Amino acid sequence: MEKVGFIGLGTMGLPMARNLARHGVALDVWNRTQKAPDVFPDGCDVAFARSPRAVLRGSRTSILMLLNQDAVDAVLERDTAAFAENVRGKTIIGMGSVDPSYSVALADDIAQAGGAYLEAPVSGSRVPAENGQLVCLLGGDRAVAEAAAPLLRPMCKDQIHCGAAGDALRMKLAINLYLCSSLVALAEATSFARKAGLPLDKFTQAVAAGPLSSDFVTIKLPKMIDSDFTVQAGVADAHTSTCLIRTEAARLCLATPQLDVSSDLYARAVQALGPKVDMSSVISVLN
Structure with a gap:
């Protein structure tokens, strides 16, 4: 063979x-x-x-x-x-x-x-x-x-x-722009629910029942709640991806304000926890 x-x-x-x-x-x-x-x-x-x-x-x-x-x-x-x-x-x-x-x-x-x-x-x-x-x-x-x-x-x-060649990677960057920014939004929402004293099992249930439910959220939300940052998709990789997106966006003369904030938060998570943790660890820099 x-x-x-x-x-x-x-x-x-x-x-x-x-x-x-x-x-x-x-x-x-x-x-x-x-x-x-x-x-x-x-x-x-x-x-x-x-x-x-x-x-x-x-x-x-x-x-x-x-x-x-x-x-x-x-x-x-x-x-x-x-x-x-x-x-x-x-x-x-x-x-x-x-x-x-x-x-x-x-x-x-x-x-x-x-x-x-x-x-x-x-x-x-x-x-x-x-x-x-x-x-x-x-x-x-x-x-x-x-x-x-x-x-x-x-x-x-x-x-x-x-x-x-080049188009598949640009497509990947477009998807990752949405994904990386969305994960930061999920982290903010989870931090909000925790600080408001809401039962996080009910928060998870409400998210799963609503229009924002996805396989990605199903995997990442429990990790944020439990502070389980065992790597699935590395935070350093997430930061690298956001940097690639920012570079390509500059070539396209495109503003990416949400992505820019997310990229800085991923960088802070890498600095605080090291590169060998999951991207869900971005919640730690919000807490």
Whole structure:
């Protein structure tokens, strides 16, 4: 069976790779920090490669689920003589969240080296990743996206082609603008209910019964109430996302006043609690 490469086994990447393995996809994987082989279920065809280069050159298709664009450049060995050999004749699927302009330039570099690039950021956090319920936003050649669709299916409940490279990431930023600002509003409402002495179980019930109910609220509201900041979607990632949104909004000459306030609150939460807590921890800087 032909191996698929998977680079980046972090909070999101590991459950995504597990879902591929459970569905019979043979994987060559690599992570910056070593993972124990038993992180994958017994019987899965998963091999741990010695380097990103070994993954890229040993697989016709490789998925990158990495923290940022510096990490992407590092594993692809971009701007070195090895880059072309790493991507020539290959399909590189970038599933992390990076600057759209960076992604456009990367797509051009990969194409010039004789490879194909599919921009495929996902909407969702660790729980949807574990359940294969992510939403995948696709940017790039439609034929490449269609060829990749069966591979993406075990990880994603929906695949939405948004246009050219850059467009899927802009779509992700638009969604995250709404999501990150909404979470801060939920934190404010929860703080209001607590300070007003309202029974928080009844507050939860009222939210669930009303028009604002969603899977996202169902997951995040109990974490805020219980101060359970075990990471699902990291607060540092939320802050990084808001910074990417602000940068793109500036390019578009677009005002984002709610997002700007939210970004500053996420930054304060990172400073107060560190980067390895959930984005719901933003409530702590309100309390």
